[in-house]
Amino acid sequence: MDKQKVLHKPATDGNCLACHNPHQSEHSKLLLTEEKALCLNCHDKTIIFGDIKVKNIKKLLQTGNFIHRAIDSGCVICHSPHGSNNILHLVKNFPGHEAYLNASIDSFALxxxxxxxxLFAEVNTNSATNFRIGNENLHYLHVNRKKSRNCSVCHNVHGSPNNFHINEKIQFGHWEMPINYVKTENGASCFPGCHSEKKYDRFGVPKKDTITENLSYKNNIKFNYDINPSWINYKQRLDEFNSLEFTDIKFVFASTEIIENTDKNLINVINFMKKYPNCKVEIQGYTDNVGENSINSELSQKRAEKIKQIIISQGINHYRLYTIGYGKSNPIASNDDENNRAKNRRVEIKLVN
Ligand code: HEC
Ligand code: HEC
Ligand code: HEC
Ligand code: HEC
Ligand code: HEC
Known part of the structure; x- marks a missing residue:
């Protein structure tokens, strides 16, 4: 702790017993409880300390439908429990609560x-991010500038009620402005205080003026709006994906057990993902109409997760695999007899980009 600039109060107070049992524990590092629960023992309320006001993280995790997957690995994957040399005793560099900064990749090393x-560096891309209009990278537009926005202006890194951990509100000092983020099929719209209502569509055509603005910023990169070659690449890729031999993967009733052989063509999707190392897919889980909505929704998510794990085990990076549980919605056959219900107990895979 002597070497760290930013210390965590319970540790500097010498209150080691708030977190450790010095004699024995069922948890590693002699922790009192499982590590995440340990942090939430105190961070289950707003903490006021001098002029610092620390948000209630437990409440945030309870109200957020979309919890950052990193938290699965515990809070200490990002925060050092005793202290570190970074703001908020984060394990790596991050610009804290600053809204604007002159940013480089290292500013967001965490x-x-x-x-x-x-997602930060490429001006034009069809694969590095889905926050784009056609191949115009909107992360680049917002973040890679002299007056860059902090990631936390848009994302809540712990979780939020919105997809992609988009904040409900943008915090500017004492100001809070609603973002009004509304997801659409291939993008979203937002209406924050910063500008009028804007939309983005991943498969749309970028507006010329914004691209020119970008280019004057990094004028070494040339981009031809009319031909937009990488955009066509996506179309070709989609055609190729759609022509793959692949049928839905089917499941045993009320279970995540795969019906034998129905996953044999999954290898085609895996090979496709190896051929196009930047593409991402959405793995969609479904159920039949027997049972409660909430149970079906959870089961469909688990089916999708199961297929995700299989694909990961074949060497595909998990960031490229989105999962979603649609429950009993979008049936492909009527649910009136067992034969048809069996068709609905499925996982489909769609190309995202
Ligand atoms: C806020 C809770 C908290 C407090 C207070 C706290 N610790 Fe820890 N400590 C942890 C956690 C969590 C870990 C496990 C970190 C990890 O797994 O990376 C840990 C790990 C350790 C380790 C193992 C380090 C290692 O690298 O394996 C030691 C030793 C330790 N703490 C000593 C102390 C001492 C001494 C104090 C009091 C000055 C203290 N801790 C206060 C939460 C705390
Ligand atoms: C014993 C109560 C206690 C426990 C347990 C605890 N904290 Fe804290 N935490 C505090 C207090 C008090 C503050 C405010 C003082 C400060 O900034 O150090 C704080 C501050 C923080 C801050 C900095 C907020 C700011 O604005 O400076 C972070 C980040 C944080 N804690 C994370 C954690 C994590 C991660 C864990 C679990 C390893 C944890 N805390 C466990 C009491 C606790
Ligand atoms: C992916 C990395 C990551 C993980 C995992 C993570 N945090 Fe954080 N945390 C951050 C970042 C980045 C900030 C600063 C930006 C912000 O507040 O949104 C932050 C801020 C905080 C703060 C200060 C909030 C404030 O009001 O100033 C607390 C307290 C905190 N985290 C606690 C936790 C606890 C408890 C956990 C585990 C449940 C956790 N964090 C897990 C990255 C992480
Ligand atoms: C102006 C708002 C804004 C800022 C600032 C922002 N993001 Fe995003 N980000 C978004 C939106 C909107 C999406 C959802 C894209 C979609 O529709 O799939 C997203 C998606 C993501 C994703 C999911 C993968 C992807 O790119 O599609 C990651 C990871 C991500 N952001 C990380 C970051 C990081 C790291 C920073 C800071 C360096 C940051 N974002 C700054 C708005 C923002
Ligand atoms: C310890 C690893 C780790 C760190 C550090 C981390 N993330 Fe993540 N992040 C993940 C994982 C894992 C996912 C889930 C990816 C998935 O489901 O495919 C994720 C997902 C996201 C998503 C949502 C993507 C989606 O498709 O829904 C956003 C946005 C995001 N992270 C932003 C950030 C920001 C901003 C930071 C820096 C403060 C950060 N992450 C730091 C591991 C991390």
């Missing part, structure tokens, strides 16, 4: 220790 920094 995020880019797990996420691909291409």
């Amino acid at each position: 995020c880019f220790s797990c996420h691909d920094s291409k």
